Amino acid sequence: MDWRKHVATALDGRHPGLGHRVELGLHALILYSALSMGVETLPDLPGWAQTLLSVSEIAVVAVFTAEYALRLATAPAPGGYARSFFGIVDLLAIAPFYLGLVFAGFGLDLRAVRALRLLRLVRLLKLARYTSAIDRFASAWRAVKEEVVVFGVAAVIVLYVCALVIYQFEHDAQPEAFASVFDAMWWAAVTLTTVGYGDVYPVTSIGRVFTVLMLFVALGIIAIPTGLVASALSAIRAKEAAEDREPPRPPATDRN
Incomplete structure (x- = not known):
């Protein structure tokens, strides 16, 4: 086994000697990074704690930068890994830190750049990289994605039509709340x-009647995509259960 195989299997938790230890260590860093983001927001945090969080942030970014570089170096198709879902996740996990370093010396307002640090939370997705549950969700999405996309387009059309209608009913009564169709959206x-935040609501009788009708439509908008995915998941689980119950076939024998 060459070094590429050693590194690739260690990162994926399949190394014959290290087993899952490297993978579990990376997962522990993911959780630590997510928790440290919450600790950073505590008021009156002691100076030593702020220093510890800053140093640990650099260490965590260094580890995941090395992981990203090693995955690129050991992937059969580096470009394919870089464009894959988890390749993008790995890149986004470290990019905010380096973006902050690049823009720090330009005297710019870095609040937006610092907000990108929240993208570190996508590291948590790596916890489910090899779980069968994620595989089932992916299979369910592939099975119903065309229906969900069509329904999503239809939902956007319904949204715009409802905004047009309620604007006609409510604009004269509430010109500030329903100043345009886009405000009505x-x-x-x-x-x-x-x-139902309640910050904007109809006050005319016909507007209220229309809202009641919309609520019945809303039940379908929420329920149909959920039902499609749930049905696909149930079919996949039933198929897996049937395959588990199916006895193995005996090897074919030559009768001649």
């Missing part, structure tokens, strides 16, 4: 998703 989105 906020109300339509909140209503169709059944969130």
Whole structure:
């Protein structure tokens, strides 16, 4: 086994000697990084704790930078890994730190750049890199993605039509809340998703009647995509259960 195989199998938790120890260590760093982001927000944090968090941040970024470089070096197709879902996740996990270093000396407002550090949370997705549950979700999405996309387009059309209608009903009564159709789209989105913040609502009788009708439509908008994915997951689980119950076939024998 050459060094590339050693490194690749160690990172993926399949090394014959190290087993899952390297993979579990990386997962522990992922969790630590996510928890440290919350600790950083505590008020009146002691100076020594701030220093420790800053130093540990550099160490964690260094480890994941090395991991990303090693995955690129050992991947059969480095470009394919870089463009893959988890390749992008690995890159986004370290990019905010380096972006902060690049823009730090330009005297710019770095609040937006510092906000990119929140992308470190995508490292948590790596915890599920090899779980069968993620595989099932991926298979379910592939099975129903065309239906979900078509339904999503239809939902956007319904959203816009509802905004057009409620604008006609409510603009004269509430010219500030429903100043334009695009302002009405906020109300339509909140209503169709059944969130209902209550910051904008109809006051006319016909607007209220229309809202009640919209709520019935909203039930379908929420339920149909969920039902599609749930049905696909159930079919995949049933198929896996049937394959587990199926006895192995005896090897074929030559009767001649």
